[in-house]
Amino acid sequence: MEIQKLTVDDFEPAMALSEYAFQVVMSEEQTEKRRSQFDSQDIWGVFEEGQLGAKLHIIPFQTYIHGRSFEMGGIAGVATWPEYRRKGWVAGLLKHALEEMNRKKQSISFLHPFSFAFYRRYGWETYVEFKRYKVPTAHLPAKKATPGTIRRGDPGLSILKEVYSAYAERYNGTLIRDDARWENSVLTNGASQKAVYYDEAGKAQGYVLYEVKERKFTIREIIYLNEEARQGLWTFIANHDSMIEEVTLQAPASDMLAFQLDNPRIQQEIIPFFMARIVSVEQFISQYPFASPDSPVQINLQVEDAHAPWNEGVWQLNVAMNGTASIWKTSEPVAKDQTVKVDIQALTAMMMGYRRPTEMAQIGRVEGPNGAIKALEQAIPDRETYLLDFF
Numbered sequence: 375m376e377i378q379k380l381t382v383d384d385f386e387p388a389m390a391l392s393e394y395a396f397q398v399v400m401s402e403e404q405t406e407k408r409r410s411q412f413d414s415q416d417i418w419g420v421f422e423e424g425q426l427g428a429k430l431h432i433i434p435f436q437t438y439i440h441g442r443s444f445e446m447g448g449i450a451g452v453a454t455w456p457e458y459r460r461k462g463w464v465a466g467l468l469k470h471a472l473e474e475m476n477r478k479k480q481s482i483s484f485l486h487p488f489s490f491a492f493y494r495r496y497g498w499e500t501y502v503e504f505k506r507y508k509v510p511t512a513h514l515p516a517k518k519a520t521p522g523t524i525r526r527g528d529p530g531l532s533i534l535k536e537v538y539s540a541y542a543e544r545y546n547g548t549l550i551r552d553d554a555r556w557e558n559s560v561l562t563n564g565a566s567q568k569a570v571y572y573d574e575a576g577k578a579q580g581y582v583l584y585e586v587k588e589r590k591f592t593i594r595e596i597i598y599l600n601e602e603a604r605q606g607l608w609t610f611i612a613n614h615d616s617m618i619e620e621v622t623l624q625a626p627a628s629d630m631l632a633f634q635l636d637n638p639r640i641q642q643e644i645i646p647f648f649m650a651r652i653v654s655v656e657q658f659i660s661q662y663p664f665a666s667p668d669s670p671v672q673i674n675l676q677v678e679d680a681h682a683p684w685n686e687g688v689w690q691l692n693v694a695m696n697g698t699a700s701i702w703k704t705s706e707p708v709a710k711d712q713t714v715k716v717d718i719q720a721l722t723a724m725m726m727g728y729r730r731p732t733e734m735a736q737i738g739r740v741e742g743p744n745g746a747i748k749a750l751e752q753a754i755p756d757r758e759t760y761l762l763d764f765f
Contacts, residue, residue, distance in 0.1 A: 375466050380417040380429065385409055387426045388417065395453035407558070417451070418470055420463045427458035430467040432474060433765060436550040437482065439726070440663045440755055441543045443550055447471070447480035447653065450765050468496045472653055472682050481657035482722075484547070484648050486764065493649055496681050499719035501650035501726040502547050502759040505629050508641040509621045515635060517613065520606040522573040529570045531556055533578050537570075541597045545626070545760040546727045547650065559763065564594035571598065571606040579603035582610070586617060593623035595762055626760045648761055652722045655685045659701045662725065665755045666697040673746055673753070674708045679718040688713065693753050714742035714750060724750070727757045 380388055389408065393399060400408065416432040431451035436443045449471060454463055475483055487493045490500060531553065542548035551560065565583035573579050580603030583594040591614055598604040611621060624645075625631060632638040652658045655677055671693040679685035688708055691701045714731075716724075720739040723729040731750040734740040740747060 375461075375463060376421050377418055377466060377470050378421055380412075380419050380426075382409075382412055384417075384419065384426060385412050388412075388419070388429055391426060391429060391453050391455060392451060394455070411558070416474060418467055418474070420458075420467060422458065428454035428463040428467060430464070430471055432471055432480075434478075434480070435484070435765075437484070438543045438548050438550060439482075439546050440757055442661065442663055444482050444658070444661060445478070445480045447475035447478070447483045448765050449483055449485035452485075465496065469681055472497075475653045476657075476682070476684065479654070479657055481652065481654045481661065483651045483653050484761075485651075486647070487649050490646065490649065494719060496651075497679060497718045497722075498649040498651040499723045500646055500648075501723060501728045502648050502761045503627050503644055503646045504624045504760065505627050506624050506643040506645055507622065507631060509623075509631075509635075510640070511615050511619055511621075513635055513637050513640050514612040514615065514621065515605075515608040515631075517609045518605045520571075520602050520609065522571055522579065522602060522606055524569055524571055524606060524610045526567070526569045526610075528568055529578070529581070533570060534568075534581055537578050537581055537597055537599065540599055542762075544757075546757050547648070547759040547761050549761070549763045551763075555763070559765075560595070564592060569607070569610055571603045571610075573602065580607050582607050584611075586614065589617065589619045591618045591621040593621065596623055596625075624762075626758060628758055650722050650726050650728075652685070652718055652725065653682065655679075655689060655718075655721070656701055656703070658725070659689075659691065659699055662699060663755070664693045664697045664699050664753045666695055667693060667753060668695070670694055671749050671753055673749055674704075674713040675721070676708075676713050676715045677718060677721060678716070682718070685718060711743050712746065714740060714746045716740050724754060726759055727754070728759050730754075730756075 419426045419429040433448035433450055435446045435448045437446040564585050567584050569582050570578050571580040579600055580598030582596045585592050598607055632640055673691045675689045675691055677685050687703050689701050690704050693699050720734055724731050724734060731740055731747050735747050
């Protein structure tokens with residue numbers, strides 16, 4: 375198996391493979407847009423007799439975790455021609471991608487799986503889900519007067535960025551968006567209409583990106599920083615009641631929209647969304663902002679990671695009283711009754727905040743003494759995961 379980094383000369387065969395594997399036909403405009411973005415991604419391929427047989431993209435992103443920026447490698451565009459499948463080529467590409475991300479200090483990786491079970495084999499684990507609503511017009515929130523104002527139209531990118539950033543850093547796993555992300559992704563699909571809520575002081579506190587078509591109000595993105603902005607935006611949406619029959623949107627899994635309706639019997643779905651994987655235990659945990667304990671915490675972590683051998687082994691984690699951590703791999707024997715045993719998938723789910731150590735222990739995904747698991751529970755801050763983007 376020969377793995378090579380793709381260059382602009384490989385754009386056409388890479389596009390042909392993507393169109394076949396994902397069953398899409400790109401327009402000329404879409405193709406040229408992909409061509410312009412080709413160099414910004416690390417794209418690796420497996421070749422046989424000079425022909426591209428499989429490929430994988432690593433897109434450089436940054437993500438918020440407890441309000442801190444982490445370098446993240448986004449895995450996308452994984453595809454193989456059918457005649458080359460079942461040869462272990464994707465497994466080889468994923469292992470190579472882990473080595474590349476580790477080398478580039480991308481300590482965490484996200485991907486959108488075609489199969490959760492498949493990517494779990496290589497260390498990724500579910501880290502986020504969202505709630506999808508379909509709200510009939512008759513069930514929309516009651517209209518309420520608010521002291522601020524709604525302004526419909528293009529507010530300028532700086533306004534949207536400011537509101538989004540303030541919102542996104544409240545969650546774990548949201549993307550830190552640069553201008554290119556806004557212009558090439560967020561504002562292109564389903565976001566032809568925009569409305570911003572401003573408070574009495576004239577400061578933007580929320581926005582909605584949406585489309586109204588065929589009597590459906592489709593929300594691409596709705597963000598509010600406080601309850602006043604939420605009420606103002608939903609009143610704006612409800613004022614379309616003569617034009618629409620339903621509103622569709624997605625929200626964090628903990629969202630309370632149904633509870634706040636006069637009639638909460640609306641369609642709701644919980645959708646498992648993206649997976650995450652710690653690429654480097656040492657890099658990730660060294661940067662991680664733990665909760666500030668009453669006294670220093672020391673925990674031994676026995677990590678299993680078959681596909682990233684630099685993570686495999688026993689790590690000594692020390693959390694200082696200010697929440698900063700140091701971690702190093704130890705070759706010294708450690709007592710089993712002082713060690714938490716965890717695979718990389720479970721460790722990722724816990725560190726991202728998607729699952730808590732105590733509940734992971736209850737279902738057998740974490741093993742160790744109660745005292746050590748409780749210490750880990752107290753050390754990891756509680757924060758919900760969310761992701762508004764797709765790649």
